[in-house]
Each structure stands twice: as C-alpha cells, then as structure tokens.
Amino acid sequence: MEDLKLTLKQQIIESLNLQGMTPADIDDNAPLFGDGLGLDSIDSLELMVLLERNYGIKIEDAREGRKVLESVASMAAYIEQNRKI
Amino acid sequence: MMKPVYISAATALSPQNSFDVDTLLPDVISSDNGKLFVKDTDYSKFINPVAIRRMSRMLKIGISTGMKAVQVSGVEKLDGIITGTGRGSMRDMELFLGDMIRLKEEALNPTYFIQSTYNSVNGWLAMQTKCTGYNQTYVHRGHSLEMSVLDAKMLLHDATEPQTYLVGCLDEMTDDYFIVKNKIGYWKKELPNSLQVLQHSNTQGSIGGEGAAFFTITNTSANSICSIEQLKMLQQPTAASVQASIDNILAAHGMKLKDIDVVLCGMSGDARFQSLYTPILESTTAHTTVAAFKHLCGEYDTSTGFAMWLATKLFQEQSTPEVLIQKKGINPAINNILIVNHYTLNSASLMLMKKTISE
Numbered sequence: 179m180e181d182l183k184l185t186l187k188q189q190i191i192e193s194l195n196l197q198g199m200t201p202a203d204i205d206d207n208a209p210l211f212g213d214g215l216g217l218d219s220i221d222s223l224e225l226m227v228l229l230e231r232n233y234g235i236k237i238e239d240a241r242e243g244r245k246v247l248e249s250v251a252s253m254a255a256y257i258e259q260n261r262k263i
Numbered sequence: 264m265m266k267p268v269y270i271s272a273a274t275a276l277s278p279q280n281s282f283d284v285d286t287l288l289p290d291v292i293s294s295d296n297g298k299l300f301v302k303d304t305d306y307s308k309f310i311n312p313v314a315i316r317r318m319s320r321m322l323k324i325g326i327s328t329g330m331k332a333v334q335v336s337g338v339e340k341l342d343g344i345i346t347g348t349g350r351g352s353m354r355d356m357e358l359f360l361g362d363m364i365r366l367k368e369e370a371l372n373p374t375y376f377i378q379s380t381y382n383s384v385n386g387w388l389a390m391q392t393k394c395t396g397y398n399q400t401y402v403h404r405g406h407s408l409e410m411s412v413l414d415a416k417m418l419l420h421d422a423t424e425p426q427t428y429l430v431g432c433l434d435e436m437t438d439d440y441f442i443v444k445n446k447i448g449y450w451k452k453e454l455p456n457s458l459q460v461l462q463h464s465n466t467q468g469s470i471g472g473e474g475a476a477f478f479t480i481t482n483t484s485a486n487s488i489c490s491i492e493q494l495k496m497l498q499q500p501t502a503a504s505v506q507a508s509i510d511n512i513l514a515a516h517g518m519k520l521k522d523i524d525v526v527l528c529g530m531s532g533d534a535r536f537q538s539l540y541t542p543i544l545e546s547t548t549a550h551t552t553v554a555a556f557k558h559l560c561g562e563y564d565t566s567t568g569f570a571m572w573l574a575t576k577l578f579q580e581q582s583t584p585e586v587l588i589q590k591k592g593i594n595p596a597i598n599n600i601l602i603v604n605h606y607t608l609n610s611a612s613l614m615l616m617k618k619t620i621s622e
Binding site: 194195196197216218220223224227230231 | 313316317366369370371372373374377
C-alpha cells in the first residue's frame, strides 16, 4: 500500500504538473481539493484520466468520484480494490 | 473614412529582446536553423501560480504580453479584448491529437483540448483583468491581427464615450509545424543565418518565426503614442495592387510618399513575394527610410503585430536601428510610418500610423 501511495503521488505530480513539489510534500490524508493541495475541477478530470490510463478504472458516478478523489489515501484504497491493470 | 484610433501602450514577446527592456533592440538575436523562437520571460510575474502549471508556452506568452500592455497603459477597466491568431495553440493541439492516436481516442487529457482552442488566451485575459465586456478572437490566417484591429476601429468609431480595447495577436511555431510547412516550401532549403535571410531573396522560402504583440487601443489621443489612421487588407495581392493601395491611402490623407518617414516592409527573403516590395524600394525618394523586420521575428501569420510594436518604438525613440534599414532616408523625425506586410500570396495589409503630437 505504501508503494502504491508513493507511485500515485508521483503520477499526480507529473500529471498535474505540480512544479517544485515532491511526494514528501503531499500528505496521505490531506484533502486534494480546497484547503489541501488546492486542486480544481479540471484537475479532477485529469485525475479521472490518470485512474483510467494507469489502473483501468472508470468512475461513472460523480458522487463516488468525489469520495475517491478526497485524498491520496482514499485514491490508493480504491485503486487497490478496483484496479484492472 | 473611419476616425483614427490611438495606441496608448504596446508590448511584444518576440525572438528579440523586446519585453524586459526599455530600449529598442539593445542587442540582436539570430538563428542558424531556420527558426526564430520567442525569447522567454518570467511568466509567473503575470499569471496566477495555480493556473500557470497547466498552461502551454503559447498561453503563457500571450497572457503575459497582454497583461503587461494593460499594466503599462495604466487603464483600470477594459471595454473589450480582441485577439488575432493564425494558428492558435499549436503545441496543445499537437499533444491532443497525438494522444488521440496513441490512446485510441480514450482517456484523453482535458487540459490540452481546453487550452488548445483559439480563444483560450482571450478567456484567460478576460478573467485576469476582470473584463466582462466584448471578447472576440479572429482566426483569419494572415489577416487575423488586421481583423482584430479593424474590429476595434469600428467599435471605437461608434463609441460616444472614451473606451479602451486590448488588441493583440499571437502565433507559435513547433518543430512539427516547421516540418509540415517545409514540405510545401515555406522555408529555405539552404538555411542562411536569420540576419542574412533578406540577402537571399532570389530563392524560394523564408525562415519560421513566432511571437505575440498586444496594444491598448483607445478613441482618445491623450497619453497615446501614435494613431492608426488607416488599415487596408488585400486578398491575392500583387505589386500593382499594393502600389495602388499605397497611392489611395496617401491621397486620402493628403500626403505624398516623401511624407512617410519610415516604410516598415514585411519582405521575408522569399523570391515569390519580393515583387510586392519592389515598387516600394524603387518609388521611395531620398526622404523615406525603407526598413524590414522579418529577419528579426521570422515569418508567421500575425507578424504585423511585431511591425506595429516596432512602429510604436520608432515613434518613441525617433531613430531607426541600422539592423532594420534597407534604404536610409533623410527625413529627420519619425512622425509617419507605413507598414506593408504580407503572409503568403493570399494576404497583405497596409497600415498608416502617425505619431501623436503632444498638445
């Protein structure tokens, strides 16, 4: 699980072009949107694409997506249970 | 005839040092590979740090150039933003199309798509300046900037109150774009140094370029640099139609060719288009300086923007740098400039500009 979280953080940094950030700067449980990492709605679309491309996960339900994208920890947990690749 | 409009601020990001310096062309930058790329600046000074990470280079170039024009003008409220681009954000479009092929049209990144639309720079400028007024982007190849200026002129002609529009242009070159256009003869086969390209005007092709230029254009002369007196666009230009247009513009303003202090010509070193400028070189008298600019910015759809920016600087500095001069004139001051430019054989434009005389 820890390896997955580290990989996920690296993928988020690369995908969202979070210049100057390292995986160590992202807290596992900090909110990705709003007060935490400060991501916005376009970032959420990019994260959905990240999940589909790297893990074969398609989230159709927006409410479910909101829960999954709460934090790195919630994303990693969902990936572990639902990944297809 | 429409009333003149006035330029109160002009900025340009170009392959030359045109953005972070106060003097005109303090040094001259050249290239040996047939491409002149914009000299980057610190874009974070003009763009929200959260937004900048998603932006392509072209977006950063366009937004920074536009924001600086607004800053320099000191205008607090824009009445509208009008931009011209011949190609839009090429790099984002290439990334998006590349992903479509690579990923078989699935799981495509939204950012490249959103930012590659032609009007994305205008949208960002509107958000950053909080301008909720008129917002228009013209994508008319070699007349894109000219259409934007014409639109601003018409809006300001009708305005009964003082108004200011941010008008500009941007186009970028990518390696892929260079390769594609090379196949249809846009660029020289044997590449000279960019500063020498005009000396190779007996062969086909030019050098590639890119850039952005923005202007605050108003209907009041107060605190302005110069006026745009007249703009003329030509489709399928010929040497005869260019000459006839020059004659018509001069006649309409009660001027003779010797009253033009500088003619800024868009000759590109391409033998196919050199004839458009031959009458100018032959008919100008000893009074007028004939200057060129595409050896400094390269050939691109909206290079007229670079020429307009140069014109504002010539008015301000009252001297023409040697690197521009093709034929030196004796007129002591620079009060009237005529820009004559073309983009391929499809389009040409002429613009008469006059220095604002302080009251």
